Amino acid sequence: MAEDVDLSNPPTIAEREFLNLIILHFQNGWRVARTTDAEELKTLEIDAGAFFALPLPQAVWENTKRFRNRRFVRFVERGMGADGQVAR
Secondary structure: OOOOOOOOOOOOOOHHHHHHHHHHHHHHHHHHHHOOOOHHHHHHHHHHHHHHHHHHHHHHHHHHHHHHHHHHHHHHHHHHHHOOOOOO
C-alpha cells in the first residue's frame, strides 16, 4: 500500500470492499489471538497499527469503525497510537 495516496477522490467501491475484507481478517485474527496467545496479540496490534496508519486503509477504517466491535476498535486504535501514528 502506498503512503502517498491522493485522497481528494474517495476510495472506489472495489478498494472499500478489499479493505473491508482485510479489516475482517484482522478482526478474526484478533478474536483468535485474544483466546490463545498474548504475544501473538501484541504482534497483531503492531501490524494493525502499521496497516491502518496508511492513508487509504485509515480512510476506510474511519468511515466503517462505528459498525465494528468496540473492543476491536480500541485494539486497532491503540496500535495506531493516539495521534494516528503507529505505536511502538
